Structures are given as structure tokens and as C-alpha cells.
Amino acid sequence: MTDKLAKNLEILKDRLHVASVLCNKTAIYYGRLKNLLLFPNLLLSSVSMIFNNQNFPPDVLKYYNTCVNAVTVFLIAIMNQLKISENNDLFKNTSNSLLSLLHDIENHEMKENSAISSEYIANCNQKYDMLMGGLPNIPSRISNSVRNEYGGRYHLPIIINGVPKVSISSDEV
Numbered sequence: 027m028t029d030k031l032a033k034n035l036e037i038l039k040d041r042l043h044v045a046s047v048l049c050n051k052t053a054i055y056y057g058r059l060k061n062l063l064l065f066p067n068l069l070l071s072s073v074s075m076i077f078n079n080q081n082f083p084p085d086v087l088k089y090y091n092t093c094v095n096a097v098t099v100f101l102i103a104i105m106n107q108l109k110i111s112e113n114n115d116l117f118k119n120t121s122n123s124l125l126s127l128l129h130d131i132e133n134h135e136m137k138e139n140s141a142i143s144s145e146y147i148a149n150c151n152q153k154y155d156m157l158m159g160g161l162p163n164i165p166s167r168i169s170n171s172v173r174n175e176y177g178g179r180y181h182l183p184i185i186i187n188g189v190p191k192v193s194i195s196s197d198e199v
Contacts, residue, residue, distance in 0.1 A: 034147050035131070040181035040191060042128040042154060048172045048186065049121035052164050056114035063105050070094050113162055123157050158185055 074094050078087060105111065131150060134140055169186045176182060178192040 031142060031144060031147065034144075035135075035142060036191075037181045038147060038150055038154065039128060039131060041183045042124050042131070044172065044176045044180050045154070045158060045183045045185070046121050046124040046128065047176070048164065048168065048183065049117045049124060049161070051168050051172065053114055053117035053121060055165060055168060056110055056117060059108075060105065060110045060114055063101050063110065067098055067101055070098055109162075116161065120157050120161060124154070127153055127157075158183060161185070 074091065077090060082090075127150060131142075134142060134146065164185065173182060173186050181191045
């Protein structure tokens with residue numbers, strides 16, 4: 027394998043790894059947000075069931091149920107507007123797909139008789155671009171965290187400003 031192919035393969039593998047971590051962290055973020063918004067709904071429903079089975083005056087129950095329903099609808103509307111569940115699933119699936127593509131490349135490298143060609147790297151880059159192109163915006167807190175953690179040690183995906191890996195030769199030390 028030529029130096030240029032080896033360099034392109036290294037960049038692709040780094041970007042796949044970091045993008046997978048990025049998507050995984052974003053999926054965790056959306057999962058926590060989803061749970062955070064679902065918990066009050068579950069709690070309100072449970073308390074409402076207990077409250078409605080008590081002998082309270084009908085006027086009190088009417089106002090209570092109206093308030094509880096308003097809060098429940100508001101929380102569900104926020105979840106739907108922000109597409110929290112969809113984003114959670116999308117980032118989780120994308121993370122798994124990126125990891126699968128990385129493992130395919132590593133398995134292809136391990137085969138004795140299969141040389142990695144420029145066409146193979148181009149196809150993998152195209153799959154990577156398709157996976158990354160379908161993602162919604164990633165929260166800046168997560169992008170910054172991943173950039174700070176992996177920047178300089180790995181080639182970063184373009185989605186978080188694509189910082190290249192720092193390479194220091196023995197002459198520079």
C-alpha cells in the first residue's frame with residue numbers, strides 16, 4: 027500500500043472512530059433528555075390516579091386535572107418539537123453503523139490476500155459521508171468535549187471542524 031493510501035486510510039479510520047464516539051455521546055445526551063422529560067409525566071400520571079380516587083370535591087378535581095393535563099401536553103409537545111426520541115434513535119443507529127464500517131475496514135486489513143485499494147477507501151468514504159450527512163445538529167457542548175478529548179491525537183470529522191492529527195517527527199523533538 028502506498029503512503030498516500032495508508033494516510034487516507036488512517037484519516038478515515040480516525041474519523042470513523044471519533045464520529046462514532048460523537049454520535050454515541052449525542053445519543054446518550056438525547057436519551058437523558060428524553061428520560062428527564064418523561065419522568066414528570068409518569069409522576070403526574072401516578073399522582074393523578076391516586077388523587078382522582080380520593081373523595082375530593084368535583085371542582086377541585088376539575089381544576090387539578092386541567093392543570094395536570096396542561097403540563098403533560100406541554101412536556102409532550104416539547105419532546106415532539108425537539109424530536110428527542112427520533113434524534114436519540116438516529117444518533118444511536120449512526121454510531122453503530124460507523125463502528126460497523128470501521129470494523130469492516132479493520133477486518134479487510136487483516137486479510138492476507140486483500141490489498142486495500144483507492145476504490146475501497148473511496149467507497150468507505152462515501153458510506154461515511156452518507157451516514158454523517160443525515161445527522162441533525164450536534165449540541166455544541168458535546169462537539170467541544172469531543173474536539174478537546176480527541177483533537178490533535180486523531181483526525182476529527184468535518185462536523186466538528188475536522189482538526190487534523192498532530193504528527194511530530196523525531197527531528198522536531
